Amino acid sequence: xxxxxxxxxxxxxxxxxxxxxxxxxxxxxxxxxxxxxxxxxxxxxxxxxxxxxxxxxxxxxxxxxxxxxxxxxxxxxxxxxxxxxxxxxxxxxxxxxxxxxxxxxxxxxxxxxxxxxxxxxxxxxxxxxxxxxxxxxxxxxxxxxxxxxxxxxxxxxxxxxxxxxxxxxxxxxxxxxxxxxxxxxxxxxxxxxxxxxxxxxxxxxxxxxxxxxxxxxxxxxxxxxxxxxxxxxxxxxxxxxxxxxxxxxxxxxxxxxxxxxxxxxxxxxxxxxxxxxxxxxxxxxxxxxxxxxxxxxxxxxxxxxxxxxxxxxxxxxxxxxxxxxxxxxxxxxxxxxxxxxxxxxxxxxxxxxxxxxxxxxxx
Amino acid sequence: xxxxxxxxxxxxxxxxxxxxxxxxxxxxxxxxxxxxxxxxxxxxxxxxxxxxxxxxxxxxxxxxxxxxxxxxxxxxxxxxxxxxxxxxxxxxxxxxxxxxxxxxxxxxxxxxxxxxxxxxxxxxxxxxxxxxxxxxxxxxxxxxxxxxxxxxxxxxxxxxxxxxxxxxxxxxxxxxxxxxxxxxxxxxxxxxxxxxxxxxxxxxxxxxxxxxxxxxxxxxxxxxxxxxxxxxxxxxxxxxxxxxxxxxxxxxxxxxxxxxxxxxxxxxxxxxxxxxxxxxxxxxxxxxxxxxxxxxxxxxxxxxxxxxxxxxxxxxxxxxxxxxxxxxxxxxxxxxxxxxxxxxxxxxxxxxxxxxxxxxxxx
Numbered sequence: 001x002x003x004x005x006x007x008x009x010x011x012x013x014x015x016x017x018x019x020x021x022x023x024x025x026x027x028x029x030x031x032x033x034x035x036x037x038x039x040x041x042x043x044x045x046x047x048x049x050x051x052x053x054x055x056x057x058x059x060x061x062x063x064x065x066x067x068x069x070x071x072x073x074x075x076x077x078x079x080x081x082x083x084x085x086x087x088x089x090x091x092x093x094x095x096x097x098x099x100x101x102x103x104x105x106x107x108x109x110x111x112x113x114x115x116x117x118x119x120x121x122x123x124x125x126x127x128x129x130x131x132x133x134x135x136x137x138x139x140x141x142x143x144x145x146x147x148x149x150x151x152x153x154x155x156x157x158x159x160x161x162x163x164x165x166x167x168x169x170x171x172x173x174x175x176x177x178x179x180x181x182x183x184x185x186x187x188x189x190x191x192x193x194x195x196x197x198x199x200x201x202x203x204x205x206x207x208x209x210x211x212x213x214x215x216x217x218x219x220x221x222x223x224x225x226x227x228x229x230x231x232x233x234x235x236x237x238x239x240x241x242x243x244x245x246x247x248x249x250x251x252x253x254x255x256x257x258x259x260x261x262x263x264x265x266x267x268x269x270x271x272x273x274x275x276x277x278x279x280x281x282x283x284x285x286x287x288x289x290x291x292x293x294x295x296x297x298x299x300x301x302x303x304x305x306x307x308x309x310x311x312x313x314x315x316x317x318x319x320x321x322x323x324x325x326x327x328x329x330x331x332x333x334x335x336x337x338x339x340x341x342x343x344x345x346x347x348x349x350x351x352x353x354x355x356x357x358x359x360x361x362x363x
Numbered sequence: 364x365x366x367x368x369x370x371x372x373x374x375x376x377x378x379x380x381x382x383x384x385x386x387x388x389x390x391x392x393x394x395x396x397x398x399x400x401x402x403x404x405x406x407x408x409x410x411x412x413x414x415x416x417x418x419x420x421x422x423x424x425x426x427x428x429x430x431x432x433x434x435x436x437x438x439x440x441x442x443x444x445x446x447x448x449x450x451x452x453x454x455x456x457x458x459x460x461x462x463x464x465x466x467x468x469x470x471x472x473x474x475x476x477x478x479x480x481x482x483x484x485x486x487x488x489x490x491x492x493x494x495x496x497x498x499x500x501x502x503x504x505x506x507x508x509x510x511x512x513x514x515x516x517x518x519x520x521x522x523x524x525x526x527x528x529x530x531x532x533x534x535x536x537x538x539x540x541x542x543x544x545x546x547x548x549x550x551x552x553x554x555x556x557x558x559x560x561x562x563x564x565x566x567x568x569x570x571x572x573x574x575x576x577x578x579x580x581x582x583x584x585x586x587x588x589x590x591x592x593x594x595x596x597x598x599x600x601x602x603x604x605x606x607x608x609x610x611x612x613x614x615x616x617x618x619x620x621x622x623x624x625x626x627x628x629x630x631x632x633x634x635x636x637x638x639x640x641x642x643x644x645x646x647x648x649x650x651x652x653x654x655x656x657x658x659x660x661x662x663x664x665x666x667x668x669x670x671x672x673x674x675x676x677x678x679x680x681x682x683x684x685x686x687x688x689x690x691x692x693x694x695x696x697x698x699x700x701x702x703x704x705x706x707x708x709x710x711x712x713x714x715x716x717x718x719x720x721x722x723x724x725x726x
Contacts (some may be wrong), residue, residue, distance in 0.1 A: 035370040202604055222473060242565045
């Protein structure tokens with residue numbers, strides 16, 4: 001097999017090897033079709049079962065009921081930052097935002113262009129090192145929705161469970177931890193997630209929306225920006241990103257058949273994260289974790305070394321061990337190890353071993 | 364090699380085999396990178412040369428000057444139907460639309476939601492069988508822009524050259540004939556094209572915009588909908604559709620190196636279309652072409668048979684000869700043979716031979 005490295009990229013990110021192998025096998029011609037997945041019409045008999053299976057697999061993995069529509073859109077989370085308020089936030093209404101890091105702030109910026117917003121909690125004072133406790137949330141009971149970011153990739157801060165917001169529709173940017181554990185979807189009004197962390201390649205964004213909320217989409221919205229238009233057309237109002245949907249389908253199949261579902265995936269993810277956080281905790285401050293222990297992300301492990309020099313040295317020596325893409329986000333620096341679903345345990349163990357050795361030599 | 368058919372799909376559509384083979388070879392790991400194109404960060408040292416080369420190749424193929432920005436966006440032409448007026452059409456201004464088929468009408472529908480529009484010409488009375496002559500255009504000299512659709516995939520009607528509109532910025536939906544011939548880009552204000560006909564897989568849309576027009580983007584626009592935001596961030600305001608950009612880069616390389624540029628591609632396309640239209644013309648009306656001869660599309664050859672029964676029989680017998688996806692669009696019926704850049708001459712010859720034989724048996 002081609003030489004592969006352990007790729008700790010925050011996204012686009014590592015995918016399951018069996019999925020890549022199937023994509024490779026079928027690249028010249030899908031079995032029984034005689035043309036590549038890249039070449040077939042989205043309305044063809046070859047593609048329709050693919051997008052239907054993608055949806056079925058997601059519904060099975062997350063136990064999504066018929067009260068919800070599942071959409072496959074383009075434009076990433078950035079477009080969702082605008083689509084959420086443009087569809088759900090009517091004139092005279094207000095939307096609540098819970099801010100636990102960079103992405104939540106970016107979502108709020110776009111929402112402000114579309115309507116009235118409030119900040120229900122902001123972790124800025126603590127440099128976004130945690131999520132709020134229930135009693136800290138300052139919620140507006142009449143809000144059009146409450147928005148939160150389940151995992152902040154840059155800060156490495158994650159909600160272990162969704163915030164309690166009463167009857168107000170809960171909207172979640174789940175881009176960076178989608179499918180990492182089972183979700184009680186019935187507690188949500190809308191969940192959106194770009195695929196390029198746990199679910200597939202860049203280029204497709206999954207939206208799970210309670211059908212009742214589709215009524216809020218104003219018919220005067222630009223067509224591509226209306227959830228209702230996409231739902232009415234089964235994500236076929238325009239040509240969907242067919243290849244990305246196909247890979248997402250394969251990833252979901254891998255989760256169902258090879259991993260055994262999201263409970264099993266969650267257990268694997270907890271075990272992988274534990275290995276790295278234990279090394280942080282026993283490093284005596286050599287590796288200084290950013291997130292408070294109770295809010296640590298299972299997806300993005302973020303920490304700092306004692307100096308810029310050691311950080312650079314860490315990244316460069318790691319690379320020699322085939323441990324790639326460990327540099328923290330350019331806005332915060334330090335180290336970030338992203339260990340999404342498809343990162344194998346062996347990769348995390350190799351990183352943990354390297355961290356121990358590096359600490360002994362340089363600590 | 365895997366058994367492949369001749370795929371006359373209108374889009375997503377046939378791609379060059381050498382491109383598919385390279386994608387296949389590199390699927391597990393890009394050379395020297397150790398990770399798949401599906402897994403690497405858009406900001407990584409592995410991806411940046413890919414998106415830069417994609418742009419360079421397009422600039423070379425179309426001789427695009429530095430007065431123009433080249434953007435790689437998501438959302439297909441449908442999102443462009445909204446973005447064009449939202450960015451370019453200010454309050455109190457009006458935009459002219461030239462309607463030569465279904466897609467132009469859909470573009471107009473979205474533009475009406477965003478501002479004031481006029482119809483500069485409408486081919487409806489002739490059932491969209493031609494493009495307008497210069498003197499038929501009823502243009503507003505103060506218009507914010509003039510929009511036209513260079514090729515209508517459903518009707519099979521194409522502009523052989525862009526309409527003359529004076530100093531008003533010319534905006535072109537070139538989705539279905541992009542890169543099929545050289546273009547005098549300097550005559551355009553903005554050209555947009557989803558990739559899934561001639562340029563790559565579904566999921567990326569190329570926008571070529573005169574930089575001067577970026578000033579028109581209102582800072583209050585939703586971020587993803589602003590051309591100026593994308594241009595300022597080199598198409599990296601959000602994660603671009605990395606895989607689709609990579610394939611587009613390979614297709615452009617194929618055009619440059621294997622085909623020899625767009626003049627050579629245009630010659631090939633004219634020759635392929637000639638073979639089919641000649642068969643229409645000598646069929647004595649058995650194959651009734653939709654477009655008037657002087658407006659025939661080089662990309663989508665549309666025609667009708669004497670009856671529904673013969674149409675069904677044609678499609679089904681063709682399929683037995685490995686000639687796939689020949690059914691006309693569901694809105695107009697009949698037959699449509701899409702013969703984009705990557706359809707080999709041999710495929711068109713096989714179709715032409717089948718058409719002759721079918722006509723002799725059933726005519």
